[in-house]
Amino acid sequence: MSGIDSKISELLAAYDFSGEFAGETAINDGHINGTYAFTFLLPGGKEKKYLVQQINTGVFKDPIGLMENFVSVCEYLRNEVTANGGDPERECLTVYPTREGKPYYIDGEGGFWRCVNFVNNAYTVQVIDNPETFRKSALAFGKFQLMLAEYPIENLKETIPNFHNTVSRFADFKKAVDNNLSGRADTCRDEIAFALAREKDCGRLVDMIERGELPLRVTHNDTKLNNVMFDNETGEGICVVDLDTVMPGLSLYDFGDSIRFGASTAAEDEKNLDKVHFSLDYFKAYTEGFLAAAGRALTSNEKRNLAFASKLMTLECGMRFLGDYLNGDTYFKTDYPEHNLVRCRTQFRLVKEMEEAMDKMNETVEKICEELGIGI
Ligand code: GN1
Numbered sequence: 001m002s003g004i005d006s007k008i009s010e011l012l013a014a015y016d017f018s019g020e021f022a023g024e025t026a027i028n029d030g031h032i033n034g035t036y037a038f039t040f041l042l043p044g045g046k047e048k049k050y051l052v053q054q055i056n057t058g059v060f061k062d063p064i065g066l067m068e069n070f071v072s073v074c075e076y077l078r079n080e081v082t083a084n085g086g087d088p089e090r091e092c093l094t095v096y097p098t099r100e101g102k103p104y105y106i107d108g109e110g111g112f113w114r115c116v117n118f119v120n121n122a123y124t125v126q127v128i129d130n131p132e133t134f135r136k137s138a139l140a141f142g143k144f145q146l147m148l149a150e151y152p153i154e155n156l157k158e159t160i161p162n163f164h165n166t167v168s169r170f171a172d173f174k175k176a177v178d179n180n181l182s183g184r185a186d187t188c189r190d191e192i193a194f195a196l197a198r199e200k201d202c203g204r205l206v207d208m209i210e211r212g213e214l215p216l217r218v219t220h221n222d223t224k225l226n227n228v229m230f231d232n233e234t235g236e237g238i239c240v241v242d243l244d245t246v247m248p249g250l251s252l253y254d255f256g257d258s259i260r261f262g263a264s265t266a267a268e269d270e271k272n273l274d275k276v277h278f279s280l281d282y283f284k285a286y287t288e289g290f291l292a293a294a295g296r297a298l299t300s301n302e303k304r305n306l307a308f309a310s311k312l313m314t315l316e317c318g319m320r321f322l323g324d325y326l327n328g329d330t331y332f333k334t335d336y337p338e339h340n341l342v343r344c345r346t347q348f349r350l351v352k353e354m355e356e357a358m359d360k361m362n363e364t365v366e367k368i369c370e371e372l373g374i375g376i
């Protein structure tokens with residue numbers, strides 16, 4: 001992707017921004033797209049911000065289809081938020097059209113851009129330091145799932161096919177090991193063996209889908225903690241962002257991916273593994289929030305697999321990081337050569353600790369279901 005500096009004048013001409021351009025700041029929360037806050041000065045001295053994003057078209061191969069999903073989901077959520085008496089400027093995203101009336105802008109070099117509202121007076125969290133924040137993120141993701149429960153699933157394109165199909169993720173991983181395009185396989189034999197030993201886990205949910213035992217729902221599919229914006233004043237999770245992978249999926253994917261990222265005592269790329277632990281307390285807090293918000297809509301099979309899905313999503317993400325390391329870092333943004341390997345190691349540490357805690361995790365889910373009176 002090309003840098004932002006050379007694109008600013010083109011973007012300023014493409015969109016009907018209000019006020020006088022005062023500068024841009026990169027927002028480095030994500031590993032895929034390029035995200036920037038553009039600030040404008042309004043007459044009278046007030047500021048207005050917009051969120052401008054360059055879509056990674058190496059990852060999202062059909063960006064126009066992606067934007068069709070995105071616009072439609074945003075409009076649907078806007079109606080839901082408004083109907084619930086919420087503030088759509090802060091509780092959902094709105095796509096700003098270009099001067100030509102398109103929901104995206106393609107620059108002179110083929111770069112693909114979009115612009116949405118900037119959620120003011122809000123912040124993101126990278127590592128959980130208290131269970132309450134994690135519970136609040138769970139309420140936000142649970143509510144998000146409920147708001148989309150009636151969205152016509154057949155309207156959604158798969159923006160990345162087989163995104164959480166762990167059988168196909170495992171096959172991709174094996175291919176990365178066999179091809180060893182980077183020549184790095186010898187530097188990560190233990191990690192490769194760790195993943196290969198868990199092939200059986202990869203089929204469990206996919207098999208259940210095939211047998212009709214788990215319902216496909218409209219899901220977010222990238223429920224990282226930093227994809228929730230928290231209100232500066234109340235600390236509540238007010239807006240779920242990063243809607244590029246809203247697709248048919250399992251509620252278990254959303255639950256599991258949140259646990260993967262948030263129920264860890266350290267950052268996803270912590271180098272010192274002594275600091276990386278799975279926290280049962282954080283798991284409990286998230287489960288309480290998620291089940292309080294969305295639990296009544298879940299089937300028994302879903303509830304019974306929440307703990308397993310947490311491990312599976314963590315294993316999947318670790319395999320993806322390791323596969324990318326073996327392929328030569330072509331997918332995730334990296335800051336240094338071993339970055340993907342470091343990320344893989346934190347994920348596998350968490351997988352190991354979740355395996356040890358699996359009985360306790362399942363007991364925790366059962367107990368919370370009981371307390372909420374929703375059965376399991
Ligand atoms: C990517 O863009 P971001 O950072 O929210 C990735 C997720 C991974 C995550 C790992 C489209 O999400 O699937 O779980 O990194 N998104 C895509 O941190 O591949």
Ligand code: MG
Pocket residue numbers: 029030031224226227242
């Ligand atoms: Mg993100």
